[in-house]
Each structure stands twice: as C-alpha cells, then as structure tokens.
Amino acid sequence: MQKKISSNPFRGTPEQEAKLKEIIAANKHDKSRLMGVMQEAQGVYGYLPIEVQNMIAEGMEVPLEKVFGVATFYAQFSLSPKGDCNISVCLGTACYVKGSGDIYDELQAELGIGGDECTPDGKFSLTACRCIGACGLAPVLTVNEEVYGRLTKDDVPTILAKYGK
Amino acid sequence: MDMINCKVNGIAVSVPKGSTILEAARAAGVEIPTLCYMKDINAIGACRICVVEATGARGLATACVYPVAEGMEIKTNTEKVQQARKTTLELILSTHDKKCLSCPRSTNCELQKLCNDYGVTGTEFEGFKPEFAIDDSAPHLVRDNNKCILCRRCVAVCREQFVGILGANDRGIDTHIGQAFKLNLNDTPCISCGQCTVVCPTGALTEKDDTAQVWAAINDPSKHVVMMTAPAVRAALGEEFGGEIGKNVEGKMVAAIRRLGADKVFDIDFGADVTIVEEATELLGRINNKGVLPMITSCSPGWVRFIEQYYPDQLAHLSSCKSPMQMSGAIIKTYYAEKMGLDAKDIVVVGVMPCTAKKYEIKRADEDAAGVPDVDVSITTRELARMIKRQGLNFNALPDEEFDSPLGEDTGAAVIFGTTGGVMEAALRTANDWLTGKDNTEIEFQAVRGAASIKEATVEINGMPIKVAVASGAKAANEIMKKIASGEADWTFVEIMGCPGGCVTGGGQPIHPQYVRDTVDIHALRSKALYDADEAAVLRKSHQSPVVKELYENYYKGEYGCHKAHHDLHTTYVPGKKF
Ligand code: SF4
Ligand code: SF4
Ligand code: SF4
Ligand code: FES
Numbered sequence: 001m002q003k004k005i006s007s008n009p010f011r012g013t014p015e016q017e018a019k020l021k022e023i024i025a026a027n028k029h030d031k032s033r034l035m036g037v038m039q040e041a042q043g044v045y046g047y048l049p050i051e052v053q054n055m056i057a058e059g060m061e062v063p064l065e066k067v068f069g070v071a072t073f074y075a076q077f078s079l080s081p082k083g084d085c086n087i088s089v090c091l092g093t094a095c096y097v098k099g100s101g102d103i104y105d106e107l108q109a110e111l112g113i114g115g116d117e118c119t120p121d122g123k124f125s126l127t128a129c130r131c132i133g134a135c136g137l138a139p140v141l142t143v144n145e146e147v148y149g150r151l152t153k154d155d156v157p158t159i160l161a162k163y164g165k
Numbered sequence: 166m167d168m169i170n171c172k173v174n175g176i177a178v179s180v181p182k183g184s185t186i187l188e189a190a191r192a193a194g195v196e197i198p199t200l201c202y203m204k205d206i207n208a209i210g211a212c213r214i215c216v217v218e219a220t221g222a223r224g225l226a227t228a229c230v231y232p233v234a235e236g237m238e239i240k241t242n243t244e245k246v247q248q249a250r251k252t253t254l255e256l257i258l259s260t261h262d263k264k265c266l267s268c269p270r271s272t273n274c275e276l277q278k279l280c281n282d283y284g285v286t287g288t289e290f291e292g293f294k295p296e297f298a299i300d301d302s303a304p305h306l307v308r309d310n311n312k313c314i315l316c317r318r319c320v321a322v323c324r325e326q327f328v329g330i331l332g333a334n335d336r337g338i339d340t341h342i343g344q345a346f347k348l349n350l351n352d353t354p355c356i357s358c359g360q361c362t363v364v365c366p367t368g369a370l371t372e373k374d375d376t377a378q379v380w381a382a383i384n385d386p387s388k389h390v391v392m393m394t395a396p397a398v399r400a401a402l403g404e405e406f407g408g409e410i411g412k413n414v415e416g417k418m419v420a421a422i423r424r425l426g427a428d429k430v431f432d433i434d435f436g437a438d439v440t441i442v443e444e445a446t447e448l449l450g451r452i453n454n455k456g457v458l459p460m461i462t463s464c465s466p467g468w469v470r471f472i473e474q475y476y477p478d479q480l481a482h483l484s485s486c487k488s489p490m491q492m493s494g495a496i497i498k499t500y501y502a503e504k505m506g507l508d509a510k511d512i513v514v515v516g517v518m519p520c521t522a523k524k525y526e527i528k529r530a531d532e533d534a535a536g537v538p539d540v541d542v543s544i545t546t547r548e549l550a551r552m553i554k555r556q557g558l559n560f561n562a563l564p565d566e567e568f569d570s571p572l573g574e575d576t577g578a579a580v581i582f583g584t585t586g587g588v589m590e591a592a593l594r595t596a597n598d599w600l601t602g603k604d605n606t607e608i609e610f611q612a613v614r615g616a617a618s619i620k621e622a623t624v625e626i627n628g629m630p631i632k633v634a635v636a637s638g639a640k641a642a643n644e645i646m647k648k649i650a651s652g653e654a655d656w657t658f659v660e661i662m663g664c665p666g667g668c669v670t671g672g673g674q675p676i677h678p679q680y681v682r683d684t685v686d687i688h689a690l691r692s693k694a695l696y697d698a699d700e701a702a703v704l705r706k707s708h709q710s711p712v713v714k715e716l717y718e719n720y721y722k723g724e725y726g727c728h729k730a731h732h733d734l735h736t737t738y739v740p741g742k743k744f
Contacts, residue, residue: 002335005346050346054744063329064744068345072334079346 003072004116006080010051011122019044020052024059034060035070038077047078083118083125085163089141092131099152100139104128106153107141110160124165171237186217186228186239196680197241198250198279200316200366202229204683207321212257212314214279216249217241225249251283258287260294262311268368269551275366275678276314293338302349304528305357305373305521313342313369318679319361325665327640328471330355342369345744354474354743356639358467358663359521359545359672364679372521372673376552378542382513383426389505389512391497392427393572394418395490396434397519397583397668398546400694404675405550406560411690413698416565421553422517423566432568433516434575436493437582437591439716440464441707443734444486444588445595446726448658457481459634459649459656462588464488466526467663467672469738471639476646477740482659485735487539489582490516490523491532493572494539495733500720501572502535509535516543519583519671522663534733545673571712577699578707584692585637585667586613586620589660593624593633594706600627608705614696616666616688619644621656632656638665669695 023040027033037056038048045052048071050064057064071077089095089104104126108114111124118125134140137149141159148159167182173193180189185208190197200212208230216225218240219233225246226239233239240246257276265271280287297310315333319342323331330353334343344353362370382388403414422430448460463469463484472483487495494516498509516523523543526532532539544552553560567573578594581587590610597605612622613633618641621634634656636645642661648654664671669691677687699705707713717723721730 002339002341050744053345058743063324063332063345065330065332065345069332069334073336 003079004114006047006049006118008081008118008120008122010049011081012045012051016044017055020055021059024056028059028061031060031062034062034067035074038067038070042077045081047081049079049081078116080116080125081118081122083123085123085143086125086127087141087143088127088129090130090132090134090139091128092135094131094135095139098138100141102153103139103141103151103156106156107160110156110165124160124163169233169235169237171233171235171239173239174241180233184233186219186226186231186233186237187215189233190217190228190239190241191684195241197228198282199229199679200275200279200314201318202683203318203321203364203679206325207318209317212253212316214250214253216253217246218243247283250279251285254280254283254285255287255289257314258285259290259292261287261314263287264312268312269371269374270368270676273676274368277367278678295339295341297341300350301373302351303355303357303373303525304351305359305524306350306355306362307371307373308342308350309369309371310341310343311369312367314367315340315342316366317342318364318366319370322360322364325640326356326358326360326638327475327643328354328356328358331361348744354741356467356470356474356663357522357525357672358639360664361672362521363670363672363674363676364682366679372545372547373524374548374551375524375542375544376548376555379425379515379544379552382515382542387511389429389507390427390515391429391431391501391512392422392425392515392517393431393433393436393490393493393497394422394517395519395583395668396437396580396587396695397671397674397691398517398549399698400583400669400691401519401674402546402550403560404677405547406553408561410677410685410687411692411694413694415698416567417560417563418549419568420563420566421556421558421560422549424558424563425552425556427515429569429572431493431497431572432575433489433493434579434582435572435710435712436489436491436496437579438576438707438710438713439492439496439734440486440489440582441578441588441591441595442713442717442725443492443730444484445592445599445708447484447486448592449596449599450726452657459654459659460484461659461661462486463736464582464588465522465661465663465668466520466529467522467639468642468661469663470522470525470741471642471663472646473738474741474743475643476650477742479646479650480738480740482649483738485737487532487734487736488523488526489579490518490543491526491539491736492734494527495532495534496716497572498535498537498539499733500716504571509537513541514539516540517546517549518543519546519668519674520664521545521672523673529736530739531736546675547673550675571715574711575702576707576710577702577705579710580695580698580702583668583695584688585616585662586610586635586660587667587695589613589633589635589658591707592658592660593626595708597626598706598708600629613660616686616692618665631658633658633660635660637662637667639663641665666692
C-alpha cells in the first residue's frame with residue numbers, strides 16, 4: 001500500500017521549529033545524515049508533514065522529493081499525525097484469527113478515517129500493528145498506553161466513548 | 166593505465182581496469198541491451214535486461230555495473246541469457262498498459278523494440294496491476310505511470326538538472342515515480358526543460374501534444390497562420406525521418422511546413438537578431454550607467470523559470486529582453502500585422518521549437534505586445550515531425566525551399582543561438598562592432614564554443630577586457646548563481662541555457678535510444694550544422710540583418726531600446742518559490 005498523506009492542518013509550534021533547526025544545523029555538513037535528521041524530526045513532530053520535510057530539504061540542501069522518497073520507503077516514517085488518542089489494533093496472526101480485522105474495520109467506520117489516518121479534530125488516530133505479545137488476550141488493541149483485550153466489534157463504541165467520542 | 170584483457174563473444178579486447186562488462190562489450194563492437202543505464206549519469210543495475218554470462222560471476226552478471234576481470238570470457242547472447250531477458254521483459258509488461266497503438270512513443274520505444282526483438286507478447290504474467298491517473302497538469306509535460314518501467318532515468322536526469330522533483334516513492338510493488346506529496350507536476354518547481362522526456366525509454370513521460378491546436382488554426386479560413394522555426398530545429402528534424410544526426414534540413418523543413426498549410430513560414434532567427442541588438446543595447450546601457458551586472462541572458466524559459474524559483478532575489482541580473490520566439494511573435498502581431506493590414510486577433514503564431522519549456526513561456530504574463538498573446542501555440546520538433554507524417558508528406562523527397570519574406574531573412578549570428586555559447590558570441594560580435602565603430606572581420610569567439618557546461622573567458626572589446634561566462638544545464642546555472650548571489654562573481658555578461666548543451670539538445674528534440682546517446686556526441690553533430698550555416702552566411706552580425714534595419718528604420722524609428730521597442734520586446738519577471 002502506498003503511504004497515506006494526511007490532510008490534517010499543520011500545528012507545529014515555534015519551539016518545535018527551533019528544535020528542528022538545531023537538528024539540521026548539527027547535521028547539515030553531511031548529506032548522508034538525511035535519514036537521521038528525519039528520525040529526529042519525527043521525534044519532535046510525531047510525523048513528517050510537507051512543512052517539516054520542506055524545512056529538512058531546504059536545510060540539508062536536497063530536493064524535497066528526495067526526503068519524500070525516503071519517508072515513503074521506510075515503514076518507520078509516518079506522514080500522518082498521531083491523535084491525542086492513538087488507537088493501535090494488533091493484526092498479528094493470533095489476533096487476526098480471532099477477528100481483530102473486523103474491529104479494525106469497525107473503528108474505521110466509527111471514526112470515519114482509514115488506517116494510518118487522524119481525525120480532522122486531531123483527537124483520534126488509527127494504526128495497525130504486528131503482535132504486541134499479548135496473544136492470551138487476543139484480539140487486542142491499545143489506546144495510547146492502555147491495553148484492551150478479548151474484544152468483539154461491539155465493544156468499539158464503548159471504548160471510543162471512554163475517550164470522549 | 167592498468168589494462169585488463171578479456172573476451173566478448175570470442176573477440177579479444179583490452180580495457181582500462183575498472184571497466185564494466187558493458188564498456189568492454191562496446192569496445193569490442195558488441196551491443197548489449199540496456200534500459201536503466203545511462204553513461205555517466207545512471208548506473209544502478211536495476212532493470213537486469215543487460216545480463217550476460219561471464220566466467221567467474223555467480224549466475225548471470227549485470228553488464229552495466231559488473232567489472233571485468235583479467236581473462237574473463239563474456240558471452241552476451243546465449244540461450245540462457247536470452248531466456249533471462251525474456252522473463253525480465255515479461256515481468257515488466259505485467260504491470261504495463263501495452264497500449265502501443267495510441268502511444269506517442271510507438272516505433273521509437275526502447276521497451277517495444279526489445280519486446281519485439283525477443284518475441285515477448287506480454288501475456289505470460291497477469292497479476293497485480295496498479296492503475297495510475299495521468300498527470301497532465303503542466304503545460305509542457307504528460308506523465309503516464311501506466312507505461313513506466315521504473316528505470317529511473319528521468320529521476321537521474323532531473324537531479325542532474327539540480328531540480329530533482331521526480332523520484333521513486335513507496336516501496337515494493339507500490340514503487341512508483343512521482344512528485345513529493347503527490348503534488349501535481351504543475352505545483353512543483355519543475356523548470357519545464359523536458360530533459361526527462363528525452364531520456365525516458367517509453368511513453369511514460371512525453372511532451373504535451375499541442376498539434377490539434379495547429380491543425381484547427383490551419384483549417385480555420387479566418388485565421389492567418391504563421392509558423393516559425395527556431396535555429397536548432399533544422400539541425401535535428403531530419404532525424405525523425407531516418408536522416409543522419411545533425412544534418413541541416415532547413416529547405417525541406419520549410420517546404421514541409423508550407424505543405425501543412427501555413428500561410429507564412431518565418432525564421433525565428435530574425436527575432437534572434439532583434440534580441441541581440443536589444444540585448445547588446447541593454448548591456449552597454451548597464452555598463453555605462455552602472456546598472457546591475459553581470460547581466461544574464463533570458464532566451465531560455467527553462468532557465469528563466471529556474472532563476473525565478475530558485476533565486477527569486479537575483480532577478481535584477483536577468484536581461485529584460487523577451488526570448489527570440491516571443492520577440493518574433495510580438496513583431497508579427499504588431500509590425501507585420503500593420504504592414505499586411507491584418508488584425509492581430511486573426512493571426513495565429515505557431516512556434517516550432519526544440520523546447521518543451523516554450524509551452525509554458527507562451528502563457529507567461531507580460532508577453533502580449535499587441536494585447537493578445539505574442540505566440541499562440543508552441544510545438545516541439547517532435548510534434549512537427551508528427552504533423553508531417555500525418556499529412557502524408559515524404560519528407561526526404563521534398564524540394565528545398567526558402568523562408569517567406571519579410572521575416573525570413575537572418576544572419577549567421579542568429580543561427581548559432583541554437584547551441585550553448587551562441588547568444589554570447591552573437592552579442593559580442595555586435596558589441597565589438599558598435600564600440601569600435603568598425604565592421605570587424607575577426608568575429609569567431611572560439612573560447613565560448615564547445616559543450617562544456619561552464620565556459621569562462623576574457624574577451625577584448627575595443628581594448629577593454631570583458632569577463633564573460635557561458636553555462637548550460639540548470640546544474641551549471643546553479644553554480645553560476647551561487648557565485649553571483651555571494652558577490653564573488655566578476656563577470657560582466659553571462660549566457661545561460663536551461664538544457665545541457667543549449668537548444669540543439671533541448672527537451673523537444675528527436676529522441677534517440679540510450680545506446681546512441683551513450684556512444685554518439687549528438688550535441689557536437691547538431692551544433693556543427695549551426696556553425697557551418699553561420700560560416701556559410703553572407704551576413705554574420707545581427708545588426709546587419711536587413712529585417713533589423715527595416716524594423717528600426719521604419720517601425721521603431723531609428724532607435725534600439727527605444728520606448729516602443731521596450732514595450733513590445735521586453736518583459737518582466739516574477740519571484741517564485743520552490744514549494
Ligand atoms: S511505452 Fe512502448 S511498449 Fe508501452 S505502450 Fe508505449 S510504445 Fe508500447
Ligand atoms: S521537465 Fe526538467 S525539471 Fe521538469 S521533471 Fe523533467 S527533467 Fe525535471
Ligand atoms: S518515467 Fe520513464 S524514465 Fe522515468 S522511470 Fe518511468 S520509464 Fe523510466
Ligand atoms: S541493469 Fe544494466 S541496464 Fe539496467
């Protein structure tokens with residue numbers, strides 16, 4: 001699947017920008033550090049929207065497309081912000097055979113977003129993950145650090161309601 | 166130099182250490198098919214069409230990147246090799262749209278030719294087939310990923326141009342060529358140079374075809390259609406009809422355009438001559454009045470777009486002269502219209518250009534001397550060839566004909582505009598005559614000739630040394646601009662062309678397969694056609710052009726750079742941004 005590009009508005013702060021500038025300044029002399037800069041930038045912003053990639057491209061003096069090519073090649077980079085509540089559904093084998101796929105679909109329907117997307121109000125984001133080692137509780141999902149297990153898709157509205165949906 | 170001895174299909178060759186199998190094969194006169202490889206620019210070993218058998222290699226060796234070893238025996242065409250290439254082609258075709266009938270590259274497509282050679286029909290693998298929307302957002306280019314084979318030649322050439330807006334995005338089966346954040350081509354800082362269309366082996370990247378507009382104008386009896394050709398077109402058009410590279414086909418080109426139904430066939434060279442007198446006037450004005458120096462030429466819209474987007478705060482260096490094509494259009498719709506008793510609105514001016522960026526240039530603001538666009542349609546050399554074919558003309562059997570008057574006469578100075586260094590040389594010829602007040606006979610400025618991407622020279626004019634620089638290709642342009650922006654440049658006059666080598670190797674010129682580009686100096690051959698034409702010309706200085714004389718005596722009333730000429734022939738620039 002091609003990586004999804006978020007249309008959520010950019011909410012970067014001056015502090016984040018100052019931090020990114022520092023990161024770039026420390027690495028600018030060596031273009032091979034592009035990926036490291038991108039990792040650190042993602043650490044600052046949580047994802048790599050066009051505004052951030054543009055600053056990286058300008059600062060590292062490489063074309064924007066080069067940054068984007070790297071960002072879409074490696075799974076670790078995200079083009080979508082994380083919501084206040086980041087829901088991560090395990091699609092590992094054990095969870096999947098117990099129906100986590102349905103839960104994932106249900107969440108998408110309830111939230112009106114696809115996987116790797118964030119709701120326009122910035123509240124919820126949804127991702128799929130591989131086995132988190134809680135197979136005994138399958139199927140599981142996490143909301144931020146909180147773990148929920150032995151779910152059916154009917155549990156979805158209750159969980160969401162708990163987080164203010 | 167350390168040499169390595171090896172054998173290619175039994176032929177013994179000795180090549181420098183570090184050479185690849187492909188280089189050794191070429192030295193032995195054996196051609197190995199390639200798709201992703203481009204000499205000096207792209208050696209990524211991605212497509213694997215170039216595989217061969219070589220002693221010492223594990224499995225088949227990828228000839229374009231595999232180095233030769235002493236005593237190596239290479240076999241380039243065994244059954245095993247052929248089978249492997251066939252499978253590679255079948256895999257490529259499994260994600261390819263195979264719509265050859267309607268493809269602009271049909272019969273000149275490197276993929277189609279290989280499939281033909283290897284008897285591949287493309288029905289072996291049917292599986293996941295991505296579907297891509299066609300990007301035709303830009304005025305100059307159409308990108309159709311359904312025909313892309315991911316060779317990345319466009320990526321390499323666009324980076325060579327310092328622009329780098331094309332790249333491979335996502336991974337695995339999702340890998341595709343595109344722009345950052347899936348922006349439309351028109352929303353990127355693409356400079357419209359079209360170099361990517363020249364290197365693409367398939368129909369995935371092509372010029373936007375505007376020939377329908379030309380046919381419509383020709384078929385409209387209320388329109389007076391003027392078609393005019395740039396210097397570099399005559400040096401390459403014949404190649405579209407099997408002619409040798411760099412043969413000057415001016416006469417047949419004119420005959421063909423006339424037979425398409427154009428009312429007049431003019432030579433943009435007249436506009437180039439006007440450009441020179443206006444530009445030389447502007448340059449001397451800047452020198453005398455302590456204006457912004459160096460002054461940089463503005464003939465190449467690829468270059469103009471580059472500086473607007475990449476150096477928006479340096480636009481004062483750019484000459485305000487319109488390009489020769491735009492000047493020609495402006496003069497046709499003002500002076501010529503008046504002379505012929507025509508309304509500018511009824512004239513359709515078609516530029517026939519070696520260039521894709523001209524398609525963007527005609528849409529620029531402040532390019533409308535008569536209140537209507539100076540030029541209505543701009544087609545490339547390739548599109549002209551397409552029209553000639555559709556008209557059913559036997560190009561090679563056409564007689565040689567002359568351009569129409571009054572705007573068909575030109576000078577040798579104008580012809581050499583088509584290659585890097587030509588504008589500089591033409592301007593120097595005129596400036597030298599003006600400043601010395603003589604008709605100088607030493608007029609060839611060899612130091613600014615040749616294909617080098619940056620040439621610097623100090624030329625003496627009327628005893629005064631003038632430092633000049635000539636650059637071609639946006640990467641070289643960037644080097645020049647870095648020096649100008651930092652204030653360390655001490656040139657007075659700089660010529661810059663957006664395409665490497667200038668217009669003769671522009672993005673709208675006939676396309677040759679990569680092995681030809683790797684092994685033949687196309688730039689030198691086409692440039693020679695222009696320098697030969699210059700040498701054979703009776704008049705070789707722009708200010709001596711009869712068109713220029715007539716125009717300034719009767720229309721602009723005696724003055725270069727006068728108010729009216731300024732209104733019609735000069736333009737303005739707008740700072741842009743990268744994203
Ligand atoms: S790119 Fe080549 S093979 Fe593909 S449709 Fe066009 S001509 Fe045919
Ligand atoms: S036209 Fe030139 S700048 Fe634009 S994508 Fe092609 S090579 Fe790059
Ligand atoms: S667009 Fe053309 S040059 Fe670029 S990767 Fe695809 S086939 Fe190759
Ligand atoms: S791998 Fe050698 S030409 Fe593509």
